[in-house]
Amino acid sequence: MNNYPNRRKFLGTTIGTGASLSIPFKSTAKETKNKKHSSETLVAQLYNSLTEKQKSEICFDFNHKLRSEVNNNWHITKPRLGKSYTPEQQVLVKEIFMGLHSDQYAKAVYNQVVHDSGQAGFGDSSIALFGKPGTGKFEFVLTGRHCTRRCDGDSVDGTAFGGPIFYGHAAEGFVEKPDHPGNAYWYQAKRANEVFQMLDGKQRKLALIDECRDEEATKTVELTGKKKGLEGIPLTELTTDQKSKVRETLVDILAPYRSKDVKEALKLVDDAGFDHLHMAFSEKEDVGKDKVWDVWQIEGPSMICYFRGDPHVHAWIHIRDKA
Numbered sequence: 196m197n198n199y200p201n202r203r204k205f206l207g208t209t210i211g212t213g214a215s216l217s218i219p220f221k222s223t224a225k226e227t228k229n230k231k232h233s234s235e236t237l238v239a240q241l242y243n244s245l246t247e248k249q250k251s252e253i254c255f256d257f258n259h260k261l262r263s264e265v266n267n268n269w270h271i272t273k274p275r276l277g278k279s280y281t282p283e284q285q286v287l288v289k290e291i292f293m294g295l296h297s298d299q300y301a302k303a304v305y306n307q308v309v310h311d312s313g314q315a316g317f318g319d320s321s322i323a324l325f326g327k328p329g330t331g332k333f334e335f336v337l338t339g340r341h342c343t344r345r346c347d348g349d350s351v352d353g354t355a356f357g358g359p360i361f362y363g364h365a366a367e368g369f370v371e372k373p374d375h376p377g378n379a380y381w382y383q384a385k386r387a388n389e390v391f392q393m394l395d396g397k398q399r400k401l402a403l404i405d406e407c408r409d410e411e412a413t414k415t416v417e418l419t420g421k422k423k424g425l426e427g428i429p430l431t432e433l434t435t436d437q438k439s440k441v442r443e444t445l446v447d448i449l450a451p452y453r454s455k456d457v458k459e460a461l462k463l464v465d466d467a468g469f470d471h472l473h474m475a476f477s478e479k480e481d482v483g484k485d486k487v488w489d490v491w492q493i494e495g496p497s498m499i500c501y502f503r504g505d506p507h508v509h510a511w512i513h514i515r516d517k518a
Contacts, residue, residue, distance in 0.1 A: 234294035234453075235348040238335045239328035241287045249279070257326030257350070262334055265359040266412040267509050270321035271338045277318020288322060292337055295344055300451035307364050307379045311341045326350065334358075341365070341509070353516030355460035356452070359416040365507040373483025380508045386444045387491050387502065391476055393437050394428070401428035407477045407490050408501065416511050420496050420518035422468065427475025427492070441474060445493065448500050448512070460514045467497045467516065480505050 232240075245254070253272045255261060261271060274280070276288055292308075293301045305317065312319040319339055326333035332350035334357050336343070341364060347357030366377035375381040394402060404426050408415060419425065430438055445464065449457045464472070477490035482505050489504030498514040 232290075232294075234291045234335075234346045235328070237287050237291045237294065238324070238333065238346055238348075241284060241291065241335075242324055242328050242333075244281075244284055244287070249274070252279075253322060254324045257332045257334070259325055261323065262325045262336065263358050264413045265343045265361050265416060265511070265513075266338075267361055267363060267410060268340045269338055269343075269412075271323045271336055272321045274321060275315065275318060276320045276322065277315050285318070288320070288337065289317065291335060291346055292317075292344060295346055295453055295456070296451050297453055297457075303379060304362075304451050307362075308339065308342050311363070311365055312339055353463070355463055355514035356456055356512065359413065359511065359513035361509070361511055362451075363507065363509040368507075370506040371482070371504070371508075373485050373487065373489075375489075375504060375508065378504075378508050380502075380510060381504065383444070383448050383510070384487075384489060384491070384502055384504055384508075386447045387474075387476075387493075388487055390437065390440045390444055390474065391488060393440055394433075398428055398432060398437075401432060402474060402476050403478045404475045405477070405479050407475060407480065407492055407503070410503065410509065410511075415501065416499050416513035418497050418499065418513065418515060418518035419494075422471040422496050425473040425475075425494050427473040427494070430470050430472045430474070438469070441472070441493070442469070445500070448493075448502075448510075460512075463514050463516050464495065464498055467495055471495050472498075482506075 252274050276285055280288070293305060296304050308320070309316040320337050320342070321339065323336045324333065325336070334345055334347040334350055336345050341362060343359070343361040345357035345360060351357045362380065364379045365371070366375065366379070371378060391399065391402060423429070430441060433441070445461070449460055472493055472495040474493050475491060476488040480490040482489045490502065492499065492501040497516060497518045499511065501511040503509040
């Protein structure tokens with residue numbers, strides 16, 4: 196696949212124009228040592244380092260309902276990383292987070308979280324642990340503004356990323372300009388718009404809808420199980436080349452994450468039937484009225500990738516083997 200200009204920008208050490216994004220990414224000796232371990236191994240180390248007080252605040256049974264929740268700006272528990280954990284524990288959490296992302300994208304994603312989290316930066320994050328690592332099913336969840344990430348060691352059967360995840364970016368303020376300058380994830384929308392540009396007039400009428408779904412926390416990513424009647428154009432109406440472009444868009448959406456999770460996600464999509472996917476673009480939610488669609492989604496019976504670029508970028512992913 197050819198390199199995409201905005202993807203190259205994403206990979207830079209500076210994502211946006213703000214000074215806070217240009218801070219160098221430095222690894223401590225402990226971080227460098229930890230890089231040889233998987234995120235799952237580091238979760239076990241973190242769990243073993245917790246005091247009884249810490250466990251009482253952030254540890255839950257594996258089947259606790261909180262584990263499956265997601266939102267665009269939330270804290271899954273009250274303690275903040277920068278205030279309630281030792282420096283060693285903070286290093287472990289950072290490395291768990293980094294390990295959940297691809298080598299190419301990890302630094303840029305980390306810088307985005309630092310930027311959007313305010314003065315406390317990554318230290319404003321909160322975490323929770325469900326189950327006990329090393330003794331059966333477990334899941335680690337990290338949340339904050341524009342961030343929900345999971346590490347489950349494949350404990351959650353038939354589910355990519357261990358459940359729904361969220362990412363976003365407000366690069367130059369809450370309300371972004373139509374071209375979303377400096378936004379870490381706008382490259383994904385540009386790829387999706389390439390799909391739209393390949394459509395003929397009849398196909399565009401099918402693909403355009405008035406408005407995409409509302410953002411309602413976990414309800415945003417509810418799956419329907421439907422193969423027909425979803426919003427937008429079904430992939431059965433696309434040519435082979437157009438379908439290939441949709442697949443490229445999916446690959447780019449998933450590119451920031453580690454390869455094992457990407458492979459699992461794509462396999463789940465294919466197993467559920469790639470031709471059952473639908474792609475929709477919101478006509479009314481067009482920032483700048485430039486017909487570069489800021490709000491769009493790819494949905495199937497057991498998956499949703501929902502991208503909202505108004506007023507800044509919010510993006511949701513939920514992929515399972517069945518609804």
